[in-house]
Amino acid sequence: MQQLINGIQLGFVYALIALGYTMVYGIVRLINFAHGDVFMVGAYLGFFALTSWHLPFPVAIILAMVGCALLGVFIERVAYKPLRRAARISALITAIGVSLFLEYFSSLKFVFGPYFRAYPRPFPIRTFTIAGITISNIQIIVLAVAILLMIALTIFVNRTKTGLAMRAVSFDHDTARLMGIDVDNIISITFGIGAALAGAGGVLYGIAYPQIHPFMGIMPGLKAFIAAVLGGIGIIPGALLGAIIMGIVEKLTEVYISSTLRDAAAFGILILVLLIRPSGILGKKRDEKV
Amino acid sequence: MLTVSNISVAYGAISALREITFNVEKGEIVTLIGANGAGKTTTLKCISGLIKPRQGEILFEGKKIDRLPAHQITKMGIVQVPEGRKPFVDLTVWENLLLGAFNRPKNEIATALERVFNSFPRLRERLHQRAGTLSGGELQMMAMARGLIANPKLLMLDEPSMGLSPLLVREIFSIIREINRAGTSILLVEQNAFMALKVAHRAYVLETGRIVLSGTASDLIEHPKVKAAYLGE
Ligand SMILES: Nc1ncnc2c1ncn2[C@@H]1O[C@H](COP(=O)(O)OP(=O)(O)OP(=O)(O)O)[C@@H](O)[C@H]1O
Ligand SMILES: [Mg+2]
Numbered sequence: 001m002q003q004l005i006n007g008i009q010l011g012f013v014y015a016l017i018a019l020g021y022t023m024v025y026g027i028v029r030l031i032n033f034a035h036g037d038v039f040m041v042g043a044y045l046g047f048f049a050l051t052s053w054h055l056p057f058p059v060a061i062i063l064a065m066v067g068c069a070l071l072g073v074f075i076e077r078v079a080y081k082p083l084r085r086a087a088r089i090s091a092l093i094t095a096i097g098v099s100l101f102l103e104y105f106s107s108l109k110f111v112f113g114p115y116f117r118a119y120p121r122p123f124p125i126r127t128f129t130i131a132g133i134t135i136s137n138i139q140i141i142v143l144a145v146a147i148l149l150m151i152a153l154t155i156f157v158n159r160t161k162t163g164l165a166m167r168a169v170s171f172d173h174d175t176a177r178l179m180g181i182d183v184d185n186i187i188s189i190t191f192g193i194g195a196a197l198a199g200a201g202g203v204l205y206g207i208a209y210p211q212i213h214p215f216m217g218i219m220p221g222l223k224a225f226i227a228a229v230l231g232g233i234g235i236i237p238g239a240l241l242g243a244i245i246m247g248i249v250e251k252l253t254e255v256y257i258s259s260t261l262r263d264a265a266a267f268g269i270l271i272l273v274l275l276i277r278p279s280g281i282l283g284k285k286r287d288e289k290v
Numbered sequence: 291m292l293t294v295s296n297i298s299v300a301y302g303a304i305s306a307l308r309e310i311t312f313n314v315e316k317g318e319i320v321t322l323i324g325a326n327g328a329g330k331t332t333t334l335k336c337i338s339g340l341i342k343p344r345q346g347e348i349l350f351e352g353k354k355i356d357r358l359p360a361h362q363i364t365k366m367g368i369v370q371v372p373e374g375r376k377p378f379v380d381l382t383v384w385e386n387l388l389l390g391a392f393n394r395p396k397n398e399i400a401t402a403l404e405r406v407f408n409s410f411p412r413l414r415e416r417l418h419q420r421a422g423t424l425s426g427g428e429l430q431m432m433a434m435a436r437g438l439i440a441n442p443k444l445l446m447l448d449e450p451s452m453g454l455s456p457l458l459v460r461e462i463f464s465i466i467r468e469i470n471r472a473g474t475s476i477l478l479v480e481q482n483a484f485m486a487l488k489v490a491h492r493a494y495v496l497e498t499g500r501i502v503l504s505g506t507a508s509d510l511i512e513h514p515k516v517k518a519a520y521l522g523e
Contacts, residue, residue, distance in 0.1 A: 161392070168378055168389050174340050175376040180364035180393040180440065 001133055003251045009139050009208065011247025012146035016201030017224030018231070018239035019153065020072075020194025026170040026234035027190045029088065033095040034075060035198060036221015037102035040214060042068045042199025043119075043206045044112050050120045057122035057207075061145065064203045065196040072195025073188050081184070106214035119210035142204045149200055150240060153193070157236065166190055170234065219263065223250070226270045232280025241281060245269075291316045291475060292337070292368070292444055297346035297356075299332050306332045308499045309346070314444060314477050319470050321478040321486040321507065323520055324496035330479040331373050333496070334446050337477075338370040339363040350444070365393050367443035371450065373479075375433035379422030383413060383432055386421050390436030399439075406435045409465050427458045434462075438469065445469065446477045451485060463489050483520035487511040495520070 017039050024032045042064040049060035079098050083091045107114040127136045157163040168176040169186045176183055205220065206212055227246040231238025246266060253265040273280065292314040299307040307329045314320045322330050335341045337348060339360035348356040355363050364370075378386050387406070391399050407414050410431040416424060424432060430450055437445055447466065451459040463485050470476050480486035487493055487507045495503035495516065503510065510516050 161388075164381075164385060164388060165392065167381060167385075171378050171380065172376065174360075175372060175378070176389075177340060177360035178338060178364060178370050178372060178376075179389040179436075180361045181389070182359070182361045 003255050004248060005133060005135060005139065007248030007251035008244055009142050009247070010251060011227075011244035012143055013201050013205050013208065014220065014224045014227050014246055015240045015243035016146055016149065016197045016204070017220060018227040018243045019150070019236065020198045021225050021228040022231070022233055022236060022239040023166075023190050023194045025228070026236075027166065027187055028080070028084070030080065030091050031095065031225065032080075032191075032194075033092070033221075033225075034079075034098035034102055035194070036217035036219075036224070037099050037106075038068050038072055038075075038195045038217070039198040039202045039205070039220060039224075040106065040212070040217030041071055041102065042195075042202030043212045043216065044106070044202075045199065046203030046206055047117060047119060047212060050122060060122070061200050061203050064199040066199075068199025068202075069192040069196040072191040072198075075195075076188055076191040081187075103214055103217070112214055114214065116211050116213045119206040119212055121210065122207060138208055142208050145200065145204060149197060153197070153236070156193075162186070162189060223266050226266055226273075228280075230269060230273050230280055232283030235280065235282045238280055238282040291351055292477070293347075293349040294333075294337065295347045295349075297333075297336060297343045297348065299329075299336055299341060299343050306499055307336070307343075310496075310499075310501055312494050312501060312504065314475055316475055317470075317473070318492060319466070319476040319478060319490045321480055321490035321493045322496055323480055323483045323486055323493060323516075325519075326481070327498075328496040329499045330496055331448055332499075334370055334372075334448050334477070334479060337363075337446065338368060340370075364440065367441075368446065369437045369440045369442035369444070370446040371433050371437040371448060373448035373452070375429045377421040377424070377429055377432060379420065381421055382418050383421055383424070384417045386432055386436050387413075387439050390439040392440075394439070394441065398441075402439050402441060406439050409438065409468060410435045426453050427455070430454060430458075430462060434465070438474075442474060444475045444477060446479070448479045449481060450478070451480060451482045459485060483516065484511075487516075 017035065020035050021032065024030060045064040045067045046060045049055045049063045055063065075098055079094050080091055083094060106112040125136050125138055127134050157166060165181045165186050168179060168181060169183050173183050223246055224243065227242035228239050230245060231242030246269065249265055249269065250262050254262045294313065295311050297307055297310045310333060322333060324330050336343050339358055343356055347354060350366060350368060378389065387403065391402055394402060412428060413431055413435055416428060421432060434450065450462050454462065459482065466476060466478065467489055478486055478490060487510055490507040493505065493507045493510045494501050503513065503515065
């Protein structure tokens with residue numbers, strides 16, 4: 001039970017990253033492999049906000065989200081937009097290139113530096129024991145912020161005009177254009193929102209697993225990607241479902257089997273999904289759209 | 291109001307339109323008829339900005355529009371109801387209509403909706419149904435309503451009669467006439483040449499990317515070539 005709570009906590013962090021994968025895939029059919037690195041940048045922005053600039057924790061999260069949103073939009077405009085009409089493989093390779101660039105550029109001494117840094121705790125850890133389960137204030141914060149952001153996202157996508165436009169664009173670009181929707185603009189907004197969520201995820205990850213480095217985005221990025229596939233890529237609730245399953249499986253494997261098998265379990269899930277149900281748990285069988 | 295001059299379009303090396311020239315005046319219903327693959331849909335997509343012509347010029351109310359992005363052309367008042375209706379199947383009818391009204395101010399939507407229900411009363415009961423569950427006829431009505439709710443100056447309809455029963459075809463065409471009487475100019479693409487010529491003021495016949503005949507609809511309906519090729523007489 002204790003491990004279940006820990007797994008859910010990890011799952012919610014994955015979910016914040018997985019949402020960006022799934023939203024971007026839904027709208028431009030691109031696996032944005034640089035997304036895990038945006039998460040890393042978010043963790044660093046939060047780090048500097050807390051340590052160098054001594055900002056309060058909520059401000060640090062907002063700053064990381066805004067910074068990552070700008071980065072996400074910038075990456076989309078510069079790297080992906082020119083390739084919108086090119087073969088899909090070119091965009092995929094570009095995504096890997098952007099990812100490597102972010103990792104190595106961040107490793108430079110005058111950027112984030114190539115070393116591990118200890119993440120500050122914005123407040124002292126306190127634990128509570130309720131009915132035999134121990135939960136810390138950090139865990140509560142992680143869960144609360146993640147759930148809050150997901151509720152906000154759900155309201156945005158389902159209740160606002162821009163959210164409606166996003167759903168229209170993810171269905172069919174040309175028909176959306178005929179409705180008078182500026183599709184390029186909606187795509188940028190989607191990248192921005194996805195990146196902002198990853199940025200928040202980065203800060204939460206930092207306070208929960210308090211060590212960061214420029215390559216920290218790779219593994220959570222891959223696992224969030226697997227989570228998105230598991231839930232059904234392109235489907236927003238699927239990302240949350242997949243991520244929570246991933247978090248729990250990972251924690252249970254780590255504790256009850258072996259921590260060395262933790263990552264293997266994640267990739268095992270990917271292989272199983274691809275073999276048994278490639279469209280994911282919530283995915284419908286639908287023909288590939290052109 | 292719409293002037294298309296010498297438009298040519300090619301898909302890769304295959305040319306689809308060769309120096310097409312025609313016009314639509316305010317208040318008119320103009321129809322473009324032609325066989326499968328003649329280039330009718332390509333012509334509409336070119337006007338709405340979904341594809342760009344290789345050469346030629348398109349003017350709308352005196353402004354050059356052939357280099358503008360599609361969403362701006364829609365905003366200017368040219369609205370295309372695409373071939374095959376292209377519903378957003380996962381969204382409700384209401385959400386589809388809201389998308390049609392995307393660039394209209396919020397306070398105009400309620401009245402615009404009432405106007406649309408006047409033409410398509412059946413949509414009222416279907417409002418909260420997923421578009422994917424509508425029948426073919428209802429889908430065509432929703433697609434036209436989604437175009438109409440944008441308050442277009444020029445409404446372009448691509449094969450509205452496709453796949454509908456004769457009774458429904460007649461209903462759709464009488465609605466087209468009503469829409470036109472209420473002041474909207476219409477560019478109608480059809481394979482059902484007989485119905486199209488009966489409702490239109492003027493017509494153009496398209497054959498493999500070229501306009502081969504043009505004139506008033508009443509003249510063309512009597513033209514021996516049209517009779518032979520498109521009216522099956
Ligand atoms: N995306 C495309 N890529 C390549 N060729 C295309 C494309 N779209 C249309 N064409 C070709 O251009 C020509 C004109 O097609 P278009 O769709 O405009 O015809 P149409 O008159 O609308 O026919 P239909 O009555 O069957 O709808 C056809 O030969 C078609 O094969
Ligand atoms: Mg066509």
